[in-house]
Every structure is written in C-alpha cells, then in structure tokens.
Amino acid sequence: MDIITPGVGLLFWNTLFFLVVFLIIGKKIVPAISKSLKDREESIDSALKSAEQAKADIAQLKADNEKMKEAARAEREEIINEAKTKADAMVAEAAESAKAESKRIIDEARASIEAEKRDALSEIKGVVAELSLDIAEKVVRKQLSDDAAQQELVKELVAEAKI
Amino acid sequence: MSDFIIMKSTYSFYTRFATLALLFTALLQTSSSYASDGHSDSHGEAHVKEYNPVETILHHVKDEHYWTLYSTTDESGHEHHYGINLPVILYVEGQGLEFLSSKDFLHHNEVKGKFGTYVNHHEHIASLDESVKVLDFSLTKNAASTGISVILLLIIFSAISKGYKKNAGKAPSGIQSVFEPLILYMRDEVIKPNLGHKTDKFLPYLLTLFFFILFNNLLGLVPGGANASGNISFTMLMAVFTLIITNINGNKHYWGHIFATPGVPGWLLPIMIPVEIIGIFTKPIALMLRLFANITGGHIVLLSFMSLVFILKAAWVGGVASFIIVPLFFMEIFVAFLQAYIFTMLSALFIGSAVSDHH
Numbered sequence: 001m002d003i004i005t006p007g008v009g010l011l012f013w014n015t016l017f018f019l020v021v022f023l024i025i026g027k028k029i030v031p032a033i034s035k036s037l038k039d040r041e042e043s044i045d046s047a048l049k050s051a052e053q054a055k056a057d058i059a060q061l062k063a064d065n066e067k068m069k070e071a072a073r074a075e076r077e078e079i080i081n082e083a084k085t086k087a088d089a090m091v092a093e094a095a096e097s098a099k100a101e102s103k104r105i106i107d108e109a110r111a112s113i114e115a116e117k118r119d120a121l122s123e124i125k126g127v128v129a130e131l132s133l134d135i136a137e138k139v140v141r142k143q144l145s146d147d148a149a150q151q152e153l154v155k156e157l158v159a160e161a162k163i
Numbered sequence: 164m165s166d167f168i169i170m171k172s173t174y175s176f177y178t179r180f181a182t183l184a185l186l187f188t189a190l191l192q193t194s195s196s197y198a199s200d201g202h203s204d205s206h207g208e209a210h211v212k213e214y215n216p217v218e219t220i221l222h223h224v225k226d227e228h229y230w231t232l233y234s235t236t237d238e239s240g241h242e243h244h245y246g247i248n249l250p251v252i253l254y255v256e257g258q259g260l261e262f263l264s265s266k267d268f269l270h271h272n273e274v275k276g277k278f279g280t281y282v283n284h285h286e287h288i289a290s291l292d293e294s295v296k297v298l299d300f301s302l303t304k305n306a307a308s309t310g311i312s313v314i315l316l317l318i319i320f321s322a323i324s325k326g327y328k329k330n331a332g333k334a335p336s337g338i339q340s341v342f343e344p345l346i347l348y349m350r351d352e353v354i355k356p357n358l359g360h361k362t363d364k365f366l367p368y369l370l371t372l373f374f375f376i377l378f379n380n381l382l383g384l385v386p387g388g389a390n391a392s393g394n395i396s397f398t399m400l401m402a403v404f405t406l407i408i409t410n411i412n413g414n415k416h417y418w419g420h421i422f423a424t425p426g427v428p429g430w431l432l433p434i435m436i437p438v439e440i441i442g443i444f445t446k447p448i449a450l451m452l453r454l455f456a457n458i459t460g461g462h463i464v465l466l467s468f469m470s471l472v473f474i475l476k477a478a479w480v481g482g483v484a485s486f487i488i489v490p491l492f493f494m495e496i497f498v499a500f501l502q503a504y505i506f507t508m509l510s511a512l513f514i515g516s517a518v519s520d521h522h
Contacts, residue, residue, distance in 0.1 A: 002225070002285075002286075002287070003221065003224065003225055003395070003459075004395050004455075005395070006395050006396040006399050007226065007299065007303075007396055008298055008299065008300070009252075009298075009299045009300045009301050009302075009303060009306065010226065010303065010305055010306055010394060010396035010397065011396050011399070011400060012300055013300075013302060013303075013306035013309065013310070014306070014309055014396060014397050014400045015400060017306075017309045017310060017312075017313045018371075018375060018400065018401075018404070020313055021313055021316055021317070021371055021374075021375055022367070022368065022371045024317060024320075025316060025317070025320045025367075025370075025371050025374070026367035026368055026370065026371035027367055028324075029320045029321070029323070029324045030366055030367040030370050030371065031363075031366075031367060032324055032327060032328075033323065033324060033327055033346060034350070034363065034366055036327040036328075036331055036332075037327075037343075037346070037347070037350075039331070039332060040331075040332050040333075043332050
C-alpha cells in the first residue's frame with residue numbers, strides 16, 4: 001500500500017525543487033525566451049512584409065515606367081502626327097501660295113506683255129505712219145520717173161518696212 | 164505527428180545511450196536483486212533465497228533512503244551495498260531535527276541519534292521508542308533524483324536563455340535549437356489553443372511543468388535511476404499545483420458553472436453542486452493517477468521482462484527478452500515525452516476552461 005501513500009519528506013523536497021525551478025525557469029527564463037521568440041517572430045514577420053512591400057513597390061515602379069514609356073510613345077506619335085499634318089499643311093500652303101504667286105507673275109507678265117504690246121503697237125503705228133509717210137514721200141518723189149520702177153520701189157519699201 | 168518529430172530529435176542521442184543504458188540496467192538489476200532478497204545471514208553461510216520478482220520489482224519502483232547502485236553478497240553471506248550515501252533528516256516531534264546517514268541504516272541496523280534510536284523498517288524510519296513520532300524529511304533516492312533534474316534543468320535552461328540573448332533575432336544554435344521546437348510546440352499547439360490571449364500568463368507554469376515532468380521521466384529511465392516521476396508524491400504535487408492554479412484563476416463563469424450550472428432547474432442544484440465540487444477534484448486526481456500509473460507501470464513492465472532471466476535461471480532468456488526489452492525501452496522514452504505532454508495539455512485545458520471569457 002505504501003506505493004500509493006505520499007510521503008511527507010518527498011512532498012517537501014519536491015515542492016521545494018519545483019518552486020526553485022518555477023521561480024528560476026518559469027519566472028525568469030521562460031518570459032525571456034517567450035519575449036525573444038516573439039521579437040524574432042515579429043522581426044521575421046516585418047522583414048517578410050517589407051520584402052513583400054518592396055516587391056510591390058518594384059512592380060509599381062515597373063508599371064509606372066511602362067505607363068510613362070507608353071505615354072512618351074503616345075506623345076511622340078502625337079508630335080510626329082502633328083508635325084506631319086503641319087508639314088502637309090505648310091506644303092499645301094506653299095503650293096497654294098506658289099500657285100498664286102505664279103499666277104500673279106503670269107498675270108503681271110501678261111499685263112506687261114499686253115502693255116508692251118500696246119506700246120509696241122502704238123510705236124509700230126507711229127513707225128508705220130512715219131514709214132508710210134516716208135514711202136509716200138519716196139513714192140511721190142519717184143512717181144514721175146517710172147511706173148514699173150514705182151511698183152518695185154513699193155515692194156522694196158514694204159520689204160524694208162518688215163519688222 | 165509532432166510528438167514523433169520531437170522523438171526524432173532526441174532519437175539519435177538515445178539510440179546509443181539507450182543501448183548502453185539497457186545493458187547497464189540489466190547488470191545493476193542483477194546484483195541488487197539478490198541484495199534485496201538475501202538479507203545477511205546470521206549463520207555466516209552463503210545462502211541465496213528463492214528469487215521473488217514481485218518484491219524485487221516493487222523495491223525498485225519504490226523510494227529508498229540509500230541510493231543502491233549495486234550490492235554483492237560475499238562467501239560468508241555478508242551483503243555489501245554500493246551506492247550513494249544520502250542524508251537521513253528526521254523531525255522528531257517536540258525535539259528537533261536529526262541528521263543521520265542512510266548508510267548506517269543498511270542491514271536493519273539500529274542508529275543512535277541525538278534524540279533517540281531509529282530503525283529503518285521497509286524504508287520507513289521510526290523511533291524505537293514508539294511514543295516518539297518521527298517525520299521523515301530525508302533526501303531520499305527520489306528526492307535526490309529530482310534534485311539532479313533541477314540541476315540539469317537549471318544548467319540547460321540557462322544555456323538556452325544565453326542562446327536567446329546571443330542569437331537575438333537570429334536562428335537558434337546549439338542546445339537552444341534542440342529545445343526550441345519543444346518550447347514552440349508546447350506554446351503553439353498545446354497551450355495557445357487552450358488559453359488563447361492568456362497564454363503569456365500561464366506559459367511559465369505550464370512550460371516549467373512540462374520540462375520538470377519530462378526531465379524526471381527521462382531520469383527515471385537512466386540506469387540506476389530512481390522512479391521519481393512515478394512516485395505518487397511527485398504526481399500528487401504536480402496535480403495539486405494545477406488544481407490551485409485552476410481555482411485561483413477561475414473566473415465568474417467557472418464558479419457560475421459550479422454553483423449555478425446554466426440550464427439546470429433550481430431544484431436539481433442540491434445534487435448538481437456537490438457533483439460539480441467533486442468534479443473540481445476528480446480532474447487533478449485523474450492527472451495524478453495517470454502520470455503515476457504510466458511511469459510506474461512502464462518501470463514494472465521493463466523490470467518484469469528483465470526478471471525473466473532470474474525466474475527461468477537461464478542466461479539465454481536474457482538474449483530473447485532483449486528483443487522485447489529494447490523496443491519497450493524506446494517506447495518508455497516515448498511515454499516519457501507523451502506523459503509530460505498529456506499532463507501539460509490537460510493542465511492547460513483545465514486552466515483554459517476556468518479562465519475562458521466566453522461560455
């Protein structure tokens with residue numbers, strides 16, 4: 001029966017031993033261990049979280065870069081298009097103005113030709129009148145000498161008068 | 164499953180150790196078993212009594228004042244005991260403390276002290292004068308074994324604690340990494356599920372409890388070791404601690420459940436209240452008996468198989484029995500962990516149910 005009868009001596013020693021262990025390990029060491037375990041878990045946790053954050057940041061950055069590139073590309077496209085349309089417009093304008101200019105020049109030329117022509121004509125008219133007067137004078141001068149000769153003279157004069 | 168992993172971490176160390184331990188235990192049991200039977204013969208004639216396995220086994224399972232490692236009987240029939248001489252401390256009522264040596268009590272010797280003469284009768288020390296009451300506070304084999312476990316615990320845990328200071332925020336190293344899985348497993352899988360946010364409050368007690376029981380269980384398996392954690396005093400004490408902590412911290416839900424069990428009609432309360440009060444005590448009693456029976460039972464089973472050699476009086480039986488003893492020994496190491504785990508888990512459960520906020 002004494003196997004299931006607790007002895008007072010053992011109870012005393014075991015209480016003492018357990019309390020010693022509890023006061024030193026339980027009260028001092030376990031909280032310290034628990035705290036450093038928690039600290040480590042937290043630091044690992046935060047490290048993982050910041051790594052995740054960094055990853056997200058990099059992804060964000062990449063996405064931003066891509067977006068910026070896209071925007072730049074679009075802008076370039078726009079600029080090019082604009083330039084093209086501008087150039088086209090300029091070319092068209094230039095052509096238009098060249099056309100107008102040429103037309104103006106032509107018109108001017110035409111007008112001056114006209115004026116020239118008119119001047120020439122009026123000059124010719126004067127010359128012809130003079131010539132006619134000369135011819136008439138010469139005809140009148142040679143009238144008396146020969147009829148045939150008169151005829152030839154007129155011919156000659158006419159040939160002479162060819163401008 | 165995780166228990167198994169824990170087992171594995173200590174496994175390699177124990178494979179070599181246990182084999183040695185087993186051989187050693189077998190040897191020790193041999194010499195001392197005769198010693199416990201054959202008391203010195205007054206006729207001076209070598210005489211070996213019939214081997215009594217029950218007596219031998221119970222002797223080894225129980226506590227003793229002198230830590231016998233082995234003993235021999237010489238040709239003249241005199242017993243020689245070899246072991247550790249532990250102090251015998253007696254409190255003689257009305258007189259004071261008596262310090263004696265357990266070696267003197269061997270061979271049923273009467274020992275004279277300051278206040279009287281004492282004799283050790285079946286590890287029960289009494290005064291020859293029957294009117295004098297003696298309380299035995301001796302540092303017995305079990306007490307000494309527990310003392311050794313305390314020293315080991317303190318050495319190991321100060322090393323672990325140093326490890327945590329040195330490797331703050333870093334991976335564990337050395338002995339710290341051996342114990343960290345155990346500590347983490349106990350905290351995360353056993354204590355936290357039962358105690359939730361109150362884990363930190365009870366972690367010191369429960370972890371101390373776990374390692375205290377575990378170390379004593381394992382020390383009991385060391386050859387020549389004592390059956391410290393298989394002693395009813397030891398298990399009773401642990402159970403009482405759990406009982407005290409459970410009831411000191413019990414909140415109003417806990418006491419409400421005992422004195423006014425919800426959903427029970429009023430006229431049933433005179434029956435329910437005593438039942439609930441008995442319930443307070445049955446839980447720790449179950450804890451006490453479970454640990455006691457498992458550890459003592461394990462020792463008895465191992466010793467029974469070892470006794471086969473002496474019952475059948477043939478050396479080859481030892482070889483055959485080893486095929487049973489070696490696996491059993493490993494099972495006992497497993498049981499050492501398992502029982503410490505169960506005791507702690509159930510303590511956490513009881514405390515958890517006493518302090519839980521919700522119902």
